Amino acid sequence: MNSLDPIKKKVFSNQRLNRDEGIALFRSHDLLSLGRMASHAAQKRNDDRVYFVQNMHINPTNLCVNRCKFCAFSRSKGETGSYEMSIDDIVNKARSAEKGVRELHIVSGLHPDLPFSWYLDMLGTLKREVPHLHIKAFTAVEIDYFAKLSGRTVKDTLLALREAGLGSLPGGGAEIFNPGVRNTLCAEKISGDRWLDIMETAHGLGIKSNATMLYGHIETVEDRVDHLLKLRELQDRTGGFQAFIPLSFHAQNTEIAKSAYTTGFDDLKTLAVSRLLLDNFDHIKAYWVMLGEKITQVSLSFGVDDIDGTVVEERITKMAGGTTDGSMTRDDLVDLIKQAGKTPVERDTVYNTVRVWG
Numbered sequence: 001m002n003s004l005d006p007i008k009k010k011v012f013s014n015q016r017l018n019r020d021e022g023i024a025l026f027r028s029h030d031l032l033s034l035g036r037m038a039s040h041a042a043q044k045r046n047d048d049r050v051y052f053v054q055n056m057h058i059n060p061t062n063l064c065v066n067r068c069k070f071c072a073f074s075r076s077k078g079e080t081g082s083y084e085m086s087i088d089d090i091v092n093k094a095r096s097a098e099k100g101v102r103e104l105h106i107v108s109g110l111h112p113d114l115p116f117s118w119y120l121d122m123l124g125t126l127k128r129e130v131p132h133l134h135i136k137a138f139t140a141v142e143i144d145y146f147a148k149l150s151g152r153t154v155k156d157t158l159l160a161l162r163e164a165g166l167g168s169l170p171g172g173g174a175e176i177f178n179p180g181v182r183n184t185l186c187a188e189k190i191s192g193d194r195w196l197d198i199m200e201t202a203h204g205l206g207i208k209s210n211a212t213m214l215y216g217h218i219e220t221v222e223d224r225v226d227h228l229l230k231l232r233e234l235q236d237r238t239g240g241f242q243a244f245i246p247l248s249f250h251a252q253n254t255e256i257a258k259s260a261y262t263t264g265f266d267d268l269k270t271l272a273v274s275r276l277l278l279d280n281f282d283h284i285k286a287y288w289v290m291l292g293e294k295i296t297q298v299s300l301s302f303g304v305d306d307i308d309g310t311v312v313e314e315r316i317t318k319m320a321g322g323t324t325d326g327s328m329t330r331d332d333l334v335d336l337i338k339q340a341g342k343t344p345v346e347r348d349t350v351y352n353t354v355r356v357w358g
């Protein structure tokens, strides 16, 4: 009997998998079986639909008071390569978005000097000038920083941001929840528990978010499974996560000594196991900017039902050795999905269908 048989039985009878089973899946080399199981789970939720959004990423500054060892993006004030955009720059960038773009994804470093009112002003100005764009902005790490800056509770911080125009939260900053690993990677960053608390507060206010996991650095398979199970536990309580996005570590220009990228095998396995363990998440997203177009396309047979979007000019991956162009057209995304035998569905940020390609 194949060692995955008992797990297969559970998957095909729609039973929840436990920690040991998650670990066994990560340890398995039977990638095709993982793909078959994950495809079953994806099919059950989304048939053969694969979603994408026409979006634009804006990273207003790389100034950051934290120094995460895995990050090649952040800079200190005055350091070569640091930059700051003004609100006008941000609005002009948003205005340059092609017709059809409906989402702005805005994340930054933790700026050393700007007051909380600057962020409210940025949101308010964007809402006024480009009202058709949904603003998905600020990781839980930034939300925590704003709360401390402004002396407000997390709840009041989120309410003020929503009032100014915030639509939803992206999933960044989760990294890996294991406190020991987190301490080695990013000692100054909020804890995993704080990240989860902030998401719980956001969900309680009806603000949807995504969730991520940074993998392929110094974490173990057990750390990955525990990270996924913490997300599953919170999702059971709130239902506020829309998509889970595993982020493959890029080591170039970082303080983590690793010469290679994650392997295609590990990328596909991580996506498939995520689909299998996160039985209460509607969507598993392959972020093509980090994975590359080819692995992203193959991932559609490994449990993935979302490939993010057109993106346009993302800097975080680029600075860490990302090799993709950083933007794909809508037609490129549609072709990629169609050639994998799936049905492309253009969506908005909260998964309303915009158009289906037959």
Ligand code: V47
Pocket: 070, 071, 072, 139, 169, 170, 171, 172, 173, 174, 175, 210, 211, 212, 214, 245, 247, 248, 249, 250, 251, 254, 287, 290, 308, 316, 317, 320
């Ligand atoms: O929080 C930083 C990660 C995240 C590196 O919610 C790195 O729809 C790999 O969260 N190698 C930002 N990863 C990106 C992010 C995201 C991307 C796309 C969609 C969504 C969404 C969210 O990138 C950071 C951090 O976890 N990151 N440095 C690196 N060297």
